[in-house]
Amino acid sequence: MNAYYNSIETFGAVDGPGIRLVIFLQGCFLRCKYCHNPETIAFTKEKQISVNEVIKLYEKNKNFYESGGITLSGGEPTAQIEFCISLFKKCKELNINTCLDTAFSTFHNIDKVKEKWIELLKYTDIVLADIKHIDNKKHLDLTGKPNEEILMAVKFLDENGTKMWIRHVLVPGYTDDKEDLIRLGQFIGTLKNMERFEILPYHNMMIPKYRRLNMKFYLDGVIPPTKEYASKCKDIVDSGMKSVLKIMN
Template sequence: MINVHSYESMGTFDGPGLRLVVFLQGCPFRCLYCANPDTIDVKGGTPTPPNEILQMAISQKAFFGKKGGITFSGGEPTLQAEALIPLFKDLKDNDIHICLDTNGGIWNNNVEELVGLTDLILLDIKQFNPERHRMLTGRGNEQTLRTANWLEEHAHPFWLRYVLVPGYSDFEEDIRLLGEHFGKYQNIQRVEILPYHRLGVHKYEAMGWDYQLKEVKENSPEQLEQAEMLFKEYFANVIVN
């Protein structure tokens, strides 16, 4: 069984083309700006037979076109790597393009096999500076960087995604260090700058949790433009989502 939080049909945000997005339950990170705090607890969600997800993808395949497919997001989908491996193999047998949206913070034999079955990785880099990463997520970024290195060494295509949080991940020095580290990578097909938003704040209130970034305002157009110019010094294909 796979523990599913929710689905989004005809998604255009999480990977190329039109996609069925499967949000899985459970995440080891505690990002201060998390828009889906209700996906964090591994005990939530709905236990779902893998075949149910497979049939859903097959039924929507006609809408995917040449670019679309299925994306597994979360939460953190690699927490359920072992259960996902047979499903990914079935999806591949049905010629369905697979994206995996991950923070890259978990690595083991099951995750390695799962990544090998995935067509495109959407790798969320929360912060390059390790101290600020820990402040933002509650975890270090060492494994995320190792995961990126594995993808590069194995010529596995991936997109790099970066949420621009004012006062937390928008420092020029940190973005430049990230650019210097990843700028020579050959397998980063695209860099996505994701604006910080407050869409999940009502969920914190409903759950009785304290939203710690109450004072942080959403990015101004100028801040996004400045970040885009900075990233473009190091990467060819930069998109502000």
């Protein structure tokens, strides 16, 4: 089983627990205005990697991955879901921790994709769930796609008992509205299997990539948030979570 990929990070420290081997698969259905990896968007077929080649890369630096494992990211890894299933199944045979970094853009027509997702989740230890925006209209403007099925996917994973780290990129003027952050907190406050919530501050270090790729960048005037502002916004999300938990308890 082969997959098309863009790049490989051998010592990833932010894509799941511990130090990890991270494979960035090629292709994504979303068109996020702040995409940090625009080179992974197109469904190009320039580079292939097999399940066995990924395992060999892992074995090469196995000692460094003692408290980590393998992460599939992208792009959208589940655009190549058969590969994800094949690799993670092999990882479980070898007792390798597995992590899926996804924005759920393949979770549509649920009756058609449900079985594949259930199969994948059987071999997935943790999911990094990227919620772009809680408001459907703003999500559509920000990513080019609505969010109903994405939020449905998060709920589906939660009901499946899948451990999740919920992530939200904080983009000033786009994803930092107070009421939206409260609603986001209220949504994730209903999840039983969320282990962690992270605010990821927007940065503009990817702008040179857009220029090299001759791609339009939509957020030229956006200034990255300070740590203090990101912390303040996380507190707002936390307040939304607590309000739901208080009612549930």
